[in-house]
Amino acid sequence: MRKFLLSTAAVGLIATPALAEVSDGKVKIGILNDQSGVYADFGGKYSYEAARMAVEDFGGKVLDAPIEVVTADHQNKPDIASNIARQWYDTEQVDTIMELTTSSVGLAVQALSQEKKKITVNTGAATTELTGAQCTPYGFHWAYDTHALAVGTGGALVKEGGDSWFFLTADYAFGYSLEEQTGNFVKSQGGTVAGAVRHPLATTDYSSFLLQAQASGAKVIGLANAGMDTQNAIKQAAEFGITAGGQRLAALLFTLAEVHGIGLDAAQGLTLTESFYWNRTPESREFGERFKERTGVMPNMVHAGTYSAVTQYLKAIEAAGTDETEAVAAKMHEMPVDDVFAQGGKVGPNGRLIKDVYLMEVKAPGDVTEDWDYYNVLATIPGDEAFLNPAESGCPLVQ
Template sequence: MIRTASSAAAAVKTLALSAAFGALALASAVSAQAADGVKIGILNDQSGVYADYGGKWSVEAARMAIEDFGGSVLGQKVELMSADHQNKPDIGSNIARQWYDVDNVDMITELTTSSVALAVHELSKTKKKIDIVVGAATSRLTGDACQPYGFHWAFDTRALAVGTGGALTRAGGDSWFFLTADYAFGYQLEDDTSKLVKQEGGKVLGAVKHPLNNTDFSSFLLQAQASQAKVVGLANAGLDTTNSVKQAAEFGLMAGGQKLAGLLMTLAEVHGLGLKSSSGLVLTEGFYWDLDDRSREFSDRFFKRTQRMPNMIQAGTYSAVLSYLKAVKAADSKDPDKVAAKLKELPVDDAFGRNGKVLANGRMIHDMYLFEVKKPEESKKPWDYYKLLSTIPGDKAFFTAAESGCPATK
């Protein structure tokens, strides 16, 4: 085939046009990506058993973090989305998939309910997207279920077990019976606490499983009462804990000499119960509004917006969102690999976490606090509910990366 000068010129012109159109398409794609901004999703229970535990209050805490950061990062607006997963893993996974595939959400956080968190955690691994779990407890998230883009922030079942389980056993509560929520979180909390009880020389006399969002605990409490265990451990949360405590009082468990341990109990549940019903309970949290000036300043601002003080889930969500935005800025990119590396590199020092650090398995290490709920006459002002019994250093409260069972750290 003989190519003429005119045909060669036409070919060059066609190539130039193709290159121009290619460059224009690339520029449009980049522009569209920039227009998408940085998207963060709060996925949690907003209408069920954990609605006060996290719920819309966590959404407000995330909004505060975005505002405190300045509302944008890398020249892009930060957009906040939220949805109610109804404590169902299939619903949670479907929402997360829609957010990742269609809405271009960059990070999902809060993720109350361990079964939902584990499902979204696995999806995030597949999609190579960042998730930062705050409201779910299972230590498996940074243990055997760990993954490169997954993080766990405010607390976990191991830290709760070390705090409440270890302290009560050492104080003489050396026999235990568990009321356990019948799903992943309850199993792990019972298992982690049982191990700590036995390590401290105590024994577990039995356990009973109850459905999530249960209302009648009478048969379960009768079994706990019959066990004559010194401590009845509530391996549940939210309204399940509130209902357990109320009905335990009606059955006279505490009056009969048994100690009730709220293994995952927060300020929200204590507020719902009132001091008359909850005084004397021992619990572990990673945050309290009246700890120091920084916690009070944040909590006062939160209160003005919500008319309530934050618990560790809401304060932890604030910290998770703020830390993510700091990591994006430090990485100078939304690229998940680069952001994940920065999350593990940057210290955590904010209203929630003091001198926090993120381990190789994604676990954020920070101090935890053992509290006792005050008697009504000891409370001097609204929301003055806790007496600090002890501070548990982060390296004592949480598994090390090597201890966690995370395959990536072996």
């Protein structure tokens, strides 16, 4: 009988070797972001669909274990986000949390995840602090960051003569980082910063802030905000005749979703930086059309970046032969990233995905020949130029 039991146990181990290496018998991915506020189109439910699409394209299983995706709205509040993340980790067997739009949220959840020894992949947050002073062994930053936006949009406008800037800045970590990174880059190119004014997140009246920017006399007003905040600022700037008066607006974080939301009449001529455009290559076009079929919208860099992050996480589990955090994190640092979002991408020791980004110009309405084809790609910015060298990032993990 003892021999029979031993042999039966051995057969069981041989029959299901993979499931023994997957915690809880499944892999569970959490998409945590803003689904009802100013960033709802920037990421929101569309990032959740991007994650589900990645799981389906992967086959729905990894190491023979099913893959599940859950989502929640953090309302742009770090305390709410942290409570959701803690509950997901402690009672709902969530293995990783991704997207995390809003830098203050991204930093809070990344810190909690280090404590819980869980992987986070930020695709919606922007601050370089995620891979800088507050980096963690299990934290990854995927789609873009404030340094890439500064190099792309800031660099382009300085070259065009926009050598004096005034910033209209969202009053939290993301806005501070974007203002600082862009201001430093402008000054490194010989430009000047005349000043800045900060506004609350999700404000609706920009009149006093825009009047201060207008009075500064700066050639460029840098909008260090995002989502509906940027859309509303641009609309109200038009009402004040700011661009008609000769000043330029720099939408430092503006994506395809916001261009669509504000309309081409208001957005035409804007220079912006994204790390993905659906109509850039045959592969990105095919992905974009499939995404639009299920969501009704074309993907921006946050949506495509979330698809890529989920895919790479599952590839890392497959390569590691387990979903154990240390092993998966090691594989994510080690493996190249080659997919529809990133070609020849690499992950630095600070967790920063380094890939090319693209300088775009929004087309005039008369130049648009098909729905959602809103951009002219002006330049490709190599990843090593767009993103900080890990050795200069301030991350204590980088030797």
